[in-house]
Amino acid sequence: HGTAIISGAALLNAAELTGRKLEDIKVVVSGAGASAVSCSRFYFSLGIKPENLLMCDSRGVIHPGRDDINDIKREFLRETDKRTLADALEGADLFLGLSVGGLVKPEMIMKMNPDPIIFALANPEPEIPYDVARAARPDAIVATGRSDFDNQVNNVLGFPGIFRGALDVRATAITEEMKVAAAMALAELARKDVPEVVAQAYGEDFSFGRNYIIPKPFDPRVIQWVAPAVAKAAFDGGVAQIPFDEGAYRERMRSLLGGSTAVLRRFVRRAQQDPKRLAFTEAEDSRILEACRIMIDEKICRPQLIGDPERIRAIAGKQDIELDPSGYDILDPRTDSRLEAYADQLYRQRSRKGVDQVLARTLMQRPNYFGTMMVARGDADGLVSGINYSYPETIRPALQIVGLA
Secondary structure, X not given: OHHHHHHHHHHHHHHHHOOOOHHHOOEEEEOOOHHHHHHHHHHHHHOOOHHHEEEEEOOEEOOOOOOOOOHHHHOOOOOOOOOOHHHHHOOXXXXXXXXXXXXXOHHHHOOOOOOOEEEEOOOOOOOOOHHHHHHHOOOOEEEEOOOOOOOEOOHHHOOOHHHHHHHHOOOXXXXXXXXXHHHHHXXXXXXXXOOHHHHHHHOOOOOOEOOXXXXXXXXXXXXXXXXXHXXXXXXXXXXXXXXXXXXXXXXXXXXXXXXXXXXXXXXXXXXXXXXEEEEEOOOOOHHHHHHHHHHHHHOOEEEEEEOOHHHHHHHHHHOOOOOOHHHOEEEOOOOOOOHHHHHHHHHHHHHHHOOOHHHHHHHHOOHHHHHHHHHHOOOOOEXXXXXXOOHHHHHHHHHHHHOOO
């Protein structure tokens, strides 16, 4: 069931990336053991049509003409003139391998439909090596059970989150709906921006696409997504024995990730109760924009992004940083309606220090000065600056405008 859930999540995203509807996908399964049967049945629950799935065992395609079919395999009998795995792969959209390594040759996958989905999950060696499959079909989405290649289907992604969610609501059973909920949660998580801690763990950046269709095993967010989804499905399905509050439970899962995370979550909850306006003077930096995306999603504050609006939007778009437009403001200090008032105040404060009105207006068009004046006049509750500015560039406006406490 673990392989079924994780590969099911991969299937959901692979179908989206290739523009396929699940009910239209033609599936070929290599292997007829417990894992292959479980995966096939689960794929039916996700939306694959049974008539579109051909299962192959060591003797070839399972069809009514064979006299060696047991009761379990009988469920997968299909009327077809295809007899071998190579025959079955011709015109197929998805290959699911749960058999033995080296079984599939490059020429076999050449006959699959455009943008094929290849899940070669045999261990320790896949049915076709990852790099061989990609070389033969550059248009393919390929997943294996190997950690040294992209798209690893690893059961650790499902456990302990599935059991955690089930046990926390004292579920009396693991239902099909709970398994589907786990797969959908993993698929949705893969579409989210990947935190820097994951990139640091693997030494590379990840984003949703053909080389990243399921989360990485070391992604600390997995349990935050899987356990609540499973618990909610158990509650909705009537197998939970205690009440379930989804919001409170998700917060609890976040707090279980370790001491520092628990402390951080307390500050987050406090900030969410009274979100402040924070001015960001380096909003044209993708790192700042990514941080703001998280703060907007968490409803921690309302970012005030100071800079060139076109550049800010262009950088966010280039880096695939999706900012909820209702959760932030972009302020251009060159055209903002408060520019003259801010410049006048700076002139009054610094006129005896050699700042005339022209210089005051010039300085106030700089994001670091503009943001600091926002705080001084109560138009912002705080300021974040210094990721690119030098120490003097960061501290000087604060000393000149706000002063020492």
